[in-house]
Amino acid sequence: MSLVRITPDLYSVDIALAYATSQNVTGQPIYGQAHCYLHQDAAAALGRAIALAAPLGLKFRLFDAFRPPEAQWVLWNHAPNSDFVADPRKGSPHSRGVAVDLTLIDGAGQELDMGTPFDDFTERSHHARTDISPDAQRNRLLLLGLMSAAGWDFYSKEWWHYQLFNARSYPLVSDSAVPNRMMPTA
Numbered sequence: 001m002s003l004v005r006i007t008p009d010l011y012s013v014d015i016a017l018a019y020a021t022s023q024n025v026t027g028q029p030i031y032g033q034a035h036c037y038l039h040q041d042a043a044a045a046l047g048r049a050i051a052l053a054a055p056l057g058l059k060f061r062l063f064d065a066f067r068p069p070e071a072q073w074v075l076w077n078h079a080p081n082s083d084f085v086a087d088p089r090k091g092s093p094h095s096r097g098v099a100v101d102l103t104l105i106d107g108a109g110q111e112l113d114m115g116t117p118f119d120d121f122t123e124r125s126h127h128a129r130t131d132i133s134p135d136a137q138r139n140r141l142l143l144l145g146l147m148s149a150a151g152w153d154f155y156s157k158e159w160w161h162y163q164l165f166n167a168r169s170y171p172l173v174s175d176s177a178v179p180n181r182m183m184p185t186a
Contacts, residue, residue, distance in 0.1 A: 003066055004043045005095045006036040011043075012050055013059040014105055016103045018118060018130045019071060020182075026078045030071045032184030037059035037066035039097035042164055046100065049150035050069060054148035057107050058146075061119045064101040067094035083157050084121040099185060100152075104143050112139040118160050126157050144160040 018024040018032035038046060046060075053059060067075075072088040072095050079085050086092035091098035092148075104112045104141045113121060115132030124132060127140065140159045147154065152162035175183045 002041075003037040003178060004040050005179075006038055006043060006046070006065060006138065011046060012054070012059060013046070013145045013172065014059060014109065016061050016063060017065075018101075019067070020074075026074065029184075030074045031182045033180060033182050035094070035178070035180045035182050036062060037097060037178060038068075039164075039168075039170060042098045042100070045164065049146050049152065051162060052146050052149055053104065056119045058104050060102045061105045061111060062095060062100060065099070066173065066182075067099075068095040068182055069095045069172055070175050070176070081121060083178065084119075084125075084177045087146050091165040091168075091172045093170075093185060095172050096167060096170035097173055098167045098170050099163035101158075101162060102143075102162070104146075105137065110140075114139055114143070114159055116159070118120075125159055127154060127159055128156075153167060 015036050017031065017034045017036060018034050019030040022028050050060065058135065069088055072092050074088065075085045076088050101118060103114055113133065113136045115129065115136030144154055147162045151167045155161040
């Protein structure tokens with residue numbers, strides 16, 4: 001198994017998996033269990049980003065990482081908009097364990113202003129927006145710089161989404177293949 005568990009102790013991150021709560025675009029939990037995984041290559045890239053952010057007094061809050069294809073279908077069925085949700089028939093980089101949804105937090109654990117919340121499926125979530133505050137623009141550029149320098153590619157329509165450059169070359173991983181299943185059991 002090439003997925004590794006991401007924990008606050010091992011990676012010095014704050015984990016707030018939105019899809020394990022009702023605080024997401026669907027308004028209800030998608031995951032039955034809040035486990036955070038990444039492919040070992042993505043975990044290494046996350047480690048590089050963490051090392052770059054630390055001297056600035058910043059950390060990352062992870063909203064999502066590995067997302068089972070089963071969860072991708074739930075999202076797609078709720079919001080079949082390929083600008084913001086990958087078509088599960090093609091497979092999401094999240095379902096390969098090589099994508100993260102995240103933001104920056106300060107030393108007090110407060111999220112930096114990014115102009116919109118996570119999962120805001122509007123054009124204001126796109127990178128390079130000038131109709132958000134100057135502070136939010138700077139914060140988005142800071143996040144972009146840290147993630148890019150650490151080896152991540154960005155998605156132009158979501159300020160929070162980063163993936164490895166060769167994301168589609170990794171295989172999809174089903175929930176049944178994960179050590180601790182994430183999807184609710186019937």
